[in-house]
Amino acid sequence: MNNNSRFHENPYLFSFMPMFYMVWADAILTPSEILKIRELVDNQLWVTEEDRAFLLGKLDPKTPPSPDELKSWLVEIRRAAGSLSADMKKSLVDIGIELARLNARNQDDKTLDEARAPLTDIEEALGIISHEAAFHLRSQDRVAQTQSTRSSSSFEIDQMTSILEGEESEVIKRVKTIISDPEFIYFPKQDVDEYREQVFTWCKYLADQGFGSMAYPKAYGGGDSIRDYFAIMETLSYHDLSLVIKFGVQFGLWGMSVYFLGTEKHHKAYLKRIGALELPGCFAMTETGHGSNVKGIETTATYDHESASFVINTPHEAAGKEYIGNAAVHGKMATVFAKLIIGDTDYGVNAFVVPLRDDHGHELPGVRIADCGHKMGLNGVDNGRIWFDQVRIPKDNMLDRFASVDSSGQFTSPIASDNRRFFTMLGTLVGGRIGIPRSGLSALKSGLTIAIRYGDQRRQFGPENGAEVPILNYRTHQRRLMPLLAESYALHFALKHLTQRFLDRTDDDMQEIEAMAAGLKAYATWATTRGLQECREACGGKGYLSENRLDRLKNDTDVYTTFEGDNTVLMQLVAKSRLSEFKKEFADINLFGIINYVASQAKTSLTELNPIITRNTDPEHLLDLDFHKSAFEYRERDILTSAARRIKKHLDNGMDSFDAFNQTQYHMVNVGFAYIERIVLTQFQDALKKVSDPQCKSALQKACQLYALSRMEKNKGWYLEHGYMEGAKTKAIRRVINQLCLEMREDAVALVDAFGIPESCLAAPIAMRS
Numbered sequence: 119m120n121n122n123s124r125f126h127e128n129p130y131l132f133s134f135m136p137m138f139y140m141v142w143a144d145a146i147l148t149p150s151e152i153l154k155i156r157e158l159v160d161n162q163l164w165v166t167e168e169d170r171a172f173l174l175g176k177l178d179p180k181t182p183p184s185p186d187e188l189k190s191w192l193v194e195i196r197r198a199a200g201s202l203s204a205d206m207k208k209s210l211v212d213i214g215i216e217l218a219r220l221n222a223r224n225q226d227d228k229t230l231d232e233a234r235a236p237l238t239d240i241e242e243a244l245g246i247i248s249h250e251a252a253f254h255l256r257s258q259d260r261v262a263q264t265q266s267t268r269s270s271s272s273f274e275i276d277q278m279t280s281i282l283e284g285e286e287s288e289v290i291k292r293v294k295t296i297i298s299d300p301e302f303i304y305f306p307k308q309d310v311d312e313y314r315e316q317v318f319t320w321c322k323y324l325a326d327q328g329f330g331s332m333a334y335p336k337a338y339g340g341g342d343s344i345r346d347y348f349a350i351m352e353t354l355s356y357h358d359l360s361l362v363i364k365f366g367v368q369f370g371l372w373g374m375s376v377y378f379l380g381t382e383k384h385h386k387a388y389l390k391r392i393g394a395l396e397l398p399g400c401f402a403m404t405e406t407g408h409g410s411n412v413k414g415i416e417t418t419a420t421y422d423h424e425s426a427s428f429v430i431n432t433p434h435e436a437a438g439k440e441y442i443g444n445a446a447v448h449g450k451m452a453t454v455f456a457k458l459i460i461g462d463t464d465y466g467v468n469a470f471v472v473p474l475r476d477d478h479g480h481e482l483p484g485v486r487i488a489d490c491g492h493k494m495g496l497n498g499v500d501n502g503r504i505w506f507d508q509v510r511i512p513k514d515n516m517l518d519r520f521a522s523v524d525s526s527g528q529f530t531s532p533i534a535s536d537n538r539r540f541f542t543m544l545g546t547l548v549g550g551r552i553g554i555p556r557s558g559l560s561a562l563k564s565g566l567t568i569a570i571r572y573g574d575q576r577r578q579f580g581p582e583n584g585a586e587v588p589i590l591n592y593r594t595h596q597r598r599l600m601p602l603l604a605e606s607y608a609l610h611f612a613l614k615h616l617t618q619r620f621l622d623r624t625d626d627d628m629q630e631i632e633a634m635a636a637g638l639k640a641y642a643t644w645a646t647t648r649g650l651q652e653c654r655e656a657c658g659g660k661g662y663l664s665e666n667r668l669d670r671l672k673n674d675t676d677v678y679t680t681f682e683g684d685n686t687v688l689m690q691l692v693a694k695s696r697l698s699e700f701k702k703e704f705a706d707i708n709l710f711g712i713i714n715y716v717a718s719q720a721k722t723s724l725t726e727l728n729p730i731i732t733r734n735t736d737p738e739h740l741l742d743l744d745f746h747k748s749a750f751e752y753r754e755r756d757i758l759t760s761a762a763r764r765i766k767k768h769l770d771n772g773m774d775s776f777d778a779f780n781q782t783q784y785h786m787v788n789v790g791f792a793y794i795e796r797i798v799l800t801q802f803q804d805a806l807k808k809v810s811d812p813q814c815k816s817a818l819q820k821a822c823q824l825y826a827l828s829r830m831e832k833n834k835g836w837y838l839e840h841g842y843m844e845g846a847k848t849k850a851i852r853r854v855i856n857q858l859c860l861e862m863r864e865d866a867v868a869l870v871d872a873f874g875i876p877e878s879c880l881a882a883p884i885a886m887r888s
Contacts, residue, residue, distance in 0.1 A: 128166070132220075135214060136217070139188065198216045215234060269574050270865065278872035316498065320361050330369040353560070355560030363499045364443065364444070367400065376453065402452040402454045415455060428458075435505070441490060454471075456470060465536065489502055550681075552613070554643065555642035559606060566870055568657065574867050591863070600863060602645075605828070607822075611801045616635060619631050636692050637692040638797070639683070650672045689786070693785075751796060795829055828855060
C-alpha cells in the first residue's frame with residue numbers, strides 16, 4: 119500500500135483515483151490536458167500544498183504509475199463501486215466520491231460535496247465518457263446488448279428445407295446419401311494425376327447409380343428427367359467441384375449435345391454408353407483465337423461427296439480447341455463445332471462427333487492433344503487442347519437435327535437463315551447456363567454455412583470487463599454476411615424459376631429464356647465469387663487454412679465467371695435481347711419501334727414520383743414488397759429507355775451499328791443488371807406467396823426485404839440522381855437494413871442449416887456444430 123499512502127493520509131484524495139486510473143489505463147496525457155488539470159487542482163481550497171504536489175506528481179508523464187500501483191488502484195475502485203446503486207455506478211464521479219467516503223475516518227460531507235464540481239470539470243477536461251468509464255471500473259459482470267443476441271430458429275428447419283428442395287427432394291436425398299459415403303471422402307493429396315483418376319472413379323459410381331443418364335430418354339437407359347439432372351448437379355456441388363464439372367462435361371455437355379443436336383441414329387449409337395460412362399467424351403467448342411465468339415471459330419468440316427465423309431481440320435495453331443474438359447486424359451470422342459464447307463460455300467457452324475482416342479487411350483491419327491496443365495482450381499478435371507489434321511469422319515457423324523447433307527451432297531435445313539439456325543442450335547444447349555449458376559450457388563451456400571457457423575461460435579472482443587462476444591453479433595459482421603445470405607435465398611428461387619421456364623419452353627419464348635439464363639448465369643456466378651471472398655475474410659486466418667474448404671471453394675468457382683460465356687459478354691447479350699424484344703439480330707432492330715415500345719412502358723405514375731413518396735422514411739413503407747417491386751421496375755424501364763435512346767442518337771448521326779453498340783457497352787451491361795435484379799426480386803416475391811407455413815414465410819420475407827433494400831442501397835446513387843428517392847429516404851433504408859441484419863442474425867444458423875448440406879461435405883473444423 120506504499121503507493122497509496124498519501125491517499126490514506128487524506129482519504130478525500132481517493133475521489134481523484136478513478137479519473138487518474140482511467141488516464142493511465144487507456145490514454146496518454148497531452149500538455150494542454152496537464153495544464154488544465156493543474157489549473158483545476160490549484161483552485162481547490164480543500165487541497166493542501168502537499169496534497170496538490172502529490173496529485174500533480176501522479177500526472178507527470180515522466181513518472182507514470184507502476185503496473186502494481188495501477189492494479190492496487192483498481193482493487194480500491196471496484197470495492198467502492200460494489201457498494202453503489204445501479205444508477206450511481208454509471209457515474210465516474212460518484213464512484214470517486216464513494217471511494218473517498220469509504221476511506222474517510224471522520225466523514226465530512228461538505229468537503230465531498232465541494233469536490234464534486236471540480237471532479238466533474240476534470241472529467242470533462244480529460245474527455246472521459248463517464249458512463250463507459252464507470253463500466254470499466256466495475257467488477258467483471260458487465261453485459262452489453264451486443265452480448266445478448268443468440269442464435270435461435272423462428273421456424274422448423276426441416277420445413278424450410280422442404281420448401282427449398284420442392285419436388286426435387288427425393289433425388290436430392292439420394293445424391294446426399296451417395297456423397298456422404300466414405301468412398302466420397304475428400305481427396306487429400308496434391309498429385310493432379312491421382313486426383314483426376316479419383317474424380318473419374320466418383321463419376322463412375324454416380325453413373326452406376328443412374329445419375330449420369332438421368333436427363334436422357336428411358337429408351338436409352340435414362341431417367342427422362344432434366345429437372346432431376348439439374349438437382350443432381352446442384353447437390354453434387356456441396357461436395358467436390360471438380361467432380362461437378364467432370365460430371366457436367368460428360369453427361370451434360372457431351373451427352374446433351376448428342377441428345378439435343380443429334381437424331382435417333384446418334385441417340386441409339388451413343389446415349390446409353392455415355393450415360394454409363396463407357397464412352398467418355400468432350401464438348402469441343404471454344405477455340406484459342408476466338409473464345410466467346412463461337413460464330414468466328416475456324417475449325418472446318420469439309421464435305422467429301424465421293425467418300426460421303428467430312429474432313430475435320432484445324433487451319434492454324436490458334437484455331438485449336440482450348441480448355442476442353444475430359445480431353446487431356448479420358449475423352450474418347452468429342453462433339454466438335456466446326457464450319458461446314460461444301461464446295462466453296464461456308465454453311466456456318468455445325469456439330470460433328472469426332473473420335474479422339476482408341477480403346478487403349480491412344481490418340482487417333484491426325485488428332486493432337488495437349489494437357490492444359492495445372493490450373494487455379496478444378497485440378498481434378500483433365501482440361502486439354504485439341505488440334506485436327508485432316509481427320510476424316512463418316513457422314514453420319516454430323517449431328518443433324520437442324521442441318522444435314524443429303525444423298526446428293528447438298529446442304530439442307532428446316533431453318534433457312536444461318537444466323538437463326540446457329541442461335542437455335544445454341545439455344546438447345548442453354549442448360550449449361552442453368553447448371554453452372556446452380557452449382558455456383560451451392561458453393562456459396564457452403565461458404566456461408568462455414569462462415570456463419572464460425573461467426574456464431576468465434577468470440578472476439580467485448581465490453582470492458584465483460585465476456586467476449588460472438589463475432590456474428592457485431593453489426594459489421596452482420597452487414598457482411600446477412601445480405602449475402604438473403605441474396606443466396608433470392609437466387610435459389612430465381613434459378614428454380616429459370617429451370618421451370620426451360621422445362622416448359624416453347625419456340626416462342628426461347629429468346630427470353632436464353633436472355634434470362636445468360637443474365638442469371640452472370641449475376642449468380644459474380645455473386646458466388648464476391649460472396650466467397652467475403653466469407654473467407656469473415657473467417658479471418660482460419661478461412662485461409664485449406665482444412666476449412668474456403669480456398670477450394672474460391673479457387674474452383676473462380677472460373678465460373680468464364681464458363682459458358684464470359685459474364686460481361688453475357689450481360690451485353692441480355693441487354694441486346696431486351697432492346698430487340700422480338701428480333702435476334704441487333705443489326706435488324708427497328709430502333710424507332712423499340713423506343714416507342716420502351717417509352718410506353720416507362721410512363722411512371724404521378725404517385726410514384728410524388729415528393730411525399732420520394733421522401734417517405736416510414737419503416738412500414740420501406741419494408742413494403744410493392745414498393746420494392748416498383749422501385750426495381752422503374753429502374754429497369756428507365757435504364758432500358760436511356761440505352762435505346764443513346765444507340766438511336768449514334769445511328770442518327772451516321773455511326774455504324776457495331777460502333778454504336780460499342781459506344782454504349784457500359785450502359786448495356788447496366789440494362790442487363792437492372793433486368794436480372796428485377797427478375798430475382800420478382801421470383802423471390804412470387805415464391806413467398808406460395809409458402810403456407812407462417813414461420814417460414816416470416817423468415818423468408820425478411821430475407822426478401824433485405825435483398826431488395828440491399829440492392830437499392832447499392833444503387834442509391836442512381837435513385838438519387840433520377841429523383842426517385844431523396845437523401846433522407848436512402849439514409850432511412852440504411853437504418854432498416856441494419857435492423858433486418860440484426861433480426862436475420864438470430865435465424866442465420868438455422869437458415870444455413872436449412873440448405874441441408876451434409877456434414878461430411880462441409881468438412882471444415884470451424885463449421886462443426888458447437
